[in-house]
Amino acid sequence: MARHDRWVMLTTLAVLQVLAIVTGVYAMTTDFSLSALTSGSSPTEPTASPAEGSSPAPVVTSGPVLARLSVKSGDGPLPTKGTLTRLLTSALGDNALGSRVGAVVLDAATGERIFASGADTPMTPASTTKIVICAAALASLGPDTRLSTRVVQGAKPGGIVLVGGGDPFLAGPSARPSYPKQASLATLADRTATTLKAQGVKKVTLSYDTSLFTGSPSAPGWKPNYIPDGEVAPIYALTMDEGRQNPRFHMPRVSNPPQYAATAFAGLLAKRGIAVSGTVRPAKAPAGAAELGKVDSAPLYSLVEHTLTRSDNDLAEALARHVAIKERQEASFAGGSRAVLAVLQRLGAAQGIALSDGSGLSIRNRISPNALAKIIAMAGSDSYPDLHAIASGMPIAGFSGTLGNGRRFTASDSRGQVGLVRAKTGTLNNINTLAGMATTKDGRLVTFAFMADRVPGTAEPVLDRLAAIVARS
Secondary structure, three states: OOHHHHHHHHHHHHHHHHHHHHHHHHHHHOOOOHHHHHOOOOOOOOOOOOOOOOOOOOOOOOOOOOOOOOOOOOEOOOOOHHHHHHHHHHHHOOHHHEOOEEEEEEEOOOOOEEEEEOOOOOEOOHHHHHHHHHHHHHHHHOOOOOOEEEEEEOOOOOEEEEEOOOOOOOEOOOOOOOOOOOOEHHHHHHHHHHHHHHOOOOEEEEEEEOOOOOOOOOOOOOOOOOOOOOOOOOOOOOOOHHHEOOOOOOOOEOOOHHHHHHHHHHHHHHHOOOEEOOOOEEOOOOOOOOEEEEEEOOOHHHHHHHHHHHOOHHHHHHHHHHHHHHOOOOOOHHHHHHHHHHHHHHHOOOOOEEOOOOOOOOOOOEEOHHHHHHHHHHHOOOOOHHHHHHHHHOOEOOOOHHHOOOOOOOOOOOHHHOOOEEEEEEEEOOEEEEEEEEEOOOOEEEEEEEEEOEOOOOOHHHHHHHHHHHHOO
16 A cells, blocks of 8 residues: 555544544443453553553554644644643652652653653663664664565475564465565465476475574573463564464464475465475575565555554564664674664664663663654654654553553543544553653643653553553643
């Protein structure tokens, strides 16, 4: 879909979201639970890591709840600094936030700080890391880029190679329809079988190539339980259904995603009249090998929106590696981190950022509140059209993604701002973060980041209160 057509679609979806807000207001005034309104369409966010949905689900990804997303049109008067400072300072004193907190509110149009407390202190960002990864991916690769999975001719007669293109969203045989639409292993088998039959080939040997990504499949700073608990799969260039044994559930993950995907592909070929003999093994595809079939992912802007809305760890890690490839770094955790920082440096937004992974699972990541709020402001600006998917992909308070799980923006001091805040959550043990945007009551677009990385329990209700204060200022 062209970007022009995409924005036409988003305008249409505005009507749907207005109806959703009316429904939400009605639910609150009649004591209906917001969890009942969102049950089944939104994930829960596990304590151990940034949230993921048990399965990808359609979500409204446009930004009309924030009625004036563009900083050019969000030009109402700035909120009164004294009042905002008093309210935010009081909320930041809540003991639930723990002993280290950083906060900032920026005017999206000018970058002026409306409020700041520890704004330049790099802190553990948890899943808000995905904001900077997605910004780098959009800026480096472009929003219309697609990830390709291919089958090529092998080095020996009768041999074919399944070449991983770094698309963990590749759908396996039992995947259900999703948004964004996934590239399909079954479609790849259709196309490959058609080509082979046209060549008179009905029996092949199958290998698989994962050489696009390099290095360790797990990152420094990851807890040993993350992969067994299903928070993320081992990172490889060939993966289907994000390494899930059952695409409807986030766990268990398979220990060898490339082998699992290639074996499934062999079965799909057999059903299409192409017998696969011998053992499916890893092998590098010959340089310049003839292509037998190819499938492409959804465009990058859709993948970014999904990554942010669903807090998709696997896709975030893949995006970081694709940035590394484009920026001529090795496609590893270290290479991805260097490449992302190089892109952010070109954007003038690298200060206060140090990375070890792309998902935010690593406790070694450090990002300042100001860095997050600055990048979000850029995403809402007409000056950076390629970054708009960050703004449209962030969850909507009370409605979508990790803010639509029935736990967020439900307290009396925040539920009045349901639908009026877009923000990315971050959750690890003893770490809670929230960074996003809101239009003030007078129509000024502002961005914010609130971060606490020494939390004694959970600080999510306090972070919601802080964002709500900004939205009603």
